[in-house]
Amino acid sequence: MTLKKRYLRTVHFLFIALLLVQLLPDxxxxxxYAGYVIWFAVGVEILTLIVSALIKKPLGLTLFVDIVSFxxxxxIAWTLATAKxxxxxxxxxxxxxxxxxxxxxxxxxxxxxxxxxxGIILQGxxxxxxxxxxxxxxxxxxxxxxxxxxxxxxxxxAIPPIVYIPYGIALLPTFRSVSVFVIFxxxxxxxxxxxxxxxxNVDKKTLDSARVLNVNRFTMLFSVILxxxxxxxxxxxxxxxxxxxxxxTSAEMIGAQSGLGFYIKNYSDFGDYxxxxxxxxxxxxxxxVISFGFNKIQKYLLRxxx
Amino acid sequence: xxxxxIKNLTVDYTEKKNRFTALRxxxxxxxxxxxxxxxxxxxxxxxxxxxxxxxxxxxTSGEILIDGEPIxxxxxxxxxxxxxxxLFPWMTARKNVAFGVKQVNKSASKAERLQIAxxxxxxxxxxxxxxxxxxxxxxxxxxRVAIARALAMDTDILLMDEPFGAIDAKNxxxxxxxxxxxxxxxxxxxxxxxxxxxHDIDEAILLSDKIVMMTxxxxxVYKEIEVPFARxxxxxxxxxxxxxxxxxxxxxxxxxxxxxxxIGGEEVVL
Numbered sequence: 373m374t375l376k377k378r379y380l381r382t383v384h385f386l387f388i389a390l391l392l393v394q395l396l397p398d399x400x401x402x403x404x405y406a407g408y409v410i411w412f413a414v415g416v417e418i419l420t421l422i423v424s425a426l427i428k429k430p431l432g433l434t435l436f437v438d439i440v441s442f443x444x445x446x447x448i449a450w451t452l453a454t455a456k457x458x459x460x461x462x463x464x465x466x467x468x469x470x471x472x473x474x475x476x477x478x479x480x481x482x483x484x485x486x487x488x489x490x491g492i493i494l495q496g497x498x499x500x501x502x503x504x505x506x507x508x509x510x511x512x513x514x515x516x517x518x519x520x521x522x523x524x525x526x527x528x529x530a531i532p533p534i535v536y537i538p539y540g541i542a543l544l545p546t547f548r549s550v551s552v553f554v555i556f557x558x559x560x561x562x563x564x565x566x567x568x569x570x571x572x573n574v575d576k577k578t579l580d581s582a583r584v585l586n587v588n589r590f591t592m593l594f595s596v597i598l599x600x601x602x603x604x605x606x607x608x609x610x611x612x613x614x615x616x617x618x619x620x621t622s623a624e625m626i627g628a629q630s631g632l633g634f635y636i637k638n639y640s641d642f643g644d645y646x647x648x649x650x651x652x653x654x655x656x657x658x659x660x661v662i663s664f665g666f667n668k669i670q671k672y673l674l675r676x677x678x
Numbered sequence: 679x680x681x682x683x684i685k686n687l688t689v690d691y692t693e694k695k696n697r698f699t700a701l702r703x704x705x706x707x708x709x710x711x712x713x714x715x716x717x718x719x720x721x722x723x724x725x726x727x728x729x730x731x732x733x734x735x736x737x738t739s740g741e742i743l744i745d746g747e748p749i750x751x752x753x754x755x756x757x758x759x760x761x762x763x764x765l766f767p768w769m770t771a772r773k774n775v776a777f778g779v780k781q782v783n784k785s786a787s788k789a790e791r792l793q794i795a796x797x798x799x800x801x802x803x804x805x806x807x808x809x810x811x812x813x814x815x816x817x818x819x820x821x822r823v824a825i826a827r828a829l830a831m832d833t834d835i836l837l838m839d840e841p842f843g844a845i846d847a848k849n850x851x852x853x854x855x856x857x858x859x860x861x862x863x864x865x866x867x868x869x870x871x872x873x874x875x876x877h878d879i880d881e882a883i884l885l886s887d888k889i890v891m892m893t894x895x896x897x898x899v900y901k902e903i904e905v906p907f908a909r910x911x912x913x914x915x916x917x918x919x920x921x922x923x924x925x926x927x928x929x930x931x932x933x934x935x936x937x938x939x940x941i942g943g944e945e946v947v948l
Binding site for chain 2: 585
């Protein structure tokens with residue numbers, strides 16, 4: 373990449389625009405904490421410059437700076453609409469500086485809640501994926517069982533897992549276990565369906581190649597059928613992950629005493645919309661990070677596919 | 679005792695209430711260390727015959743004996759190369775070969791298996807591609823890996839089902855010569871018994887000790903022909919000799935007379 377392509381990007385002009393916007397006189401009478409926006413923007417800008425210097429693929433850089441541009445643009449619009457022109461109701465829409473200030477002030481509490489939420493999602497999700505993949509491999513190996521189980525998974529998977537929450541609350545000891553249970557169900561059916569569809573559609577040529585190598589049943593199942601079904605299994609896992617995110621916060625909003633869903637619900641009940649926004653942003657970041665990690669794993673495990 | 683004895687093999691299929699006879703009363707035998715090609719037009723049951731030898735298909739009646747023992751299924755005494763690249767797409771070339779070695783040689787350590795894989799990939803000229811996935815290799819290269827795997831497994835018998843059928847003419851020639859070279863060896867170790875299915879007469883003559891010509895509908899053995907040319911063979915020299923052309927024309931005449939007699943105007947790929 374040429375220097376021009378690397379560093380001469382619209383994103384840097386947006387950065388300057390964002391700083392200039394912060395210097396406009398406030399119309400809002402309460403403190404807008406503009407300094408926090410400036411520090412945040414400077415941090416993001418330094419990160420952008422580091423990425424610009426190190427990244428190898430031009431397309432990757434374009435994607436990265438486009439995302440940063442979007443964030444800058446959003447912050448400009450948000451600052452203008454709140455602090456600078458006071459177009460929105462300040463109690464519902466605090467200025468961005470206030471949200472950053474709150475985020476930093478609340479970081480310990482937020483950190484604990486992130487751990488709680490991520491713990492729930494990992495437990496429910498990983499347990500469901502492991503059970504569903506193994507069960508799917510076994511059921512899918514028999515055509516008859518596989519057909520029945522496919523219909524069952526489609527039918528049961530179509531029921532929104534949130535309807536099981538009352539049963540979960542009645543039957544399970546803690547609200548945390550209810551959340552894990554709901555995530556488990558949300559992940560289990562799509563992964564099971566994906567695995568079975570993968571297993572039942574493995575290319576006959578692949579199976580024959582393995583058979584003539586005289587592989588034993590265990591090797592056939594775990595070294596041949598499992599990797600051959602992996603693309604389909606990942607379709608199910610992706611679906612499960614999306615639903616899990618939706619359900620995590622919903623489940624935590626009902627009765628839980630920790631987690632990001634609880635954080636949002638708790639403060640919105642008190643009309644603290646600054647913290648509600650903090651919660652929303654943190655959930656967004658957590659989802660992006662988990663999805664990013666998931667995509668990396670998927671890309672690595674399916675690196676043989678083009 | 680012959681290495682492989684095919685005895686009165688009959689295979690009937692039922693498909694949509696129609697009954698087909700894929701093979702009828704096929705009998706012939708193959709000696710140890712012999713390279714035998716089975717040749718015939720499409721529908722003559724040559725691939726069905728091979729699948730029974732592979733142990734993934736079973737006859738309606740009759741049997742095949744290997745070293746006097748009837749085939750009961752797949753076995754580690756036979757290595758197979760299919761027409762359609764039978765590599766596992768999620769394994770690199772090296773892992774594919776090592777995986778084959780693992781199935782026949784359970785006692786070898788992982789390092790030993792990989793070393794054997796490297797050795798055979800070098801023999802087929804792919805030492806620089808050993809860490810590539812099949813999707814990153816051309817059809818000819820994939821087939822080289824499949825041959826490397828079958829050879830690395832060091833089975834007594836090699837079964838090859840039109841291994842070069844989907845490969846362009848130039849690469850097919852190169853692969854035939856590679857196979858010939860690897861199979862003929864340097865005389866230090868005994869040659870493997872090979873059953874090679876093809877519909878290419880030149881390929882059959884170049885490679886084989888014996889050609890079994892089959893006819894279609896139903897699949898039957900039409901004739902067994904010994905190939906009279908001395909080894910090691912060299913294609914460039916062989917094809918210029920009078921004897922070669924005479925022999926080839928004789929086979930072609932047989933092949934066509936059979937086709938005209940048996941299936942009339944159906945399309946035949948030579």
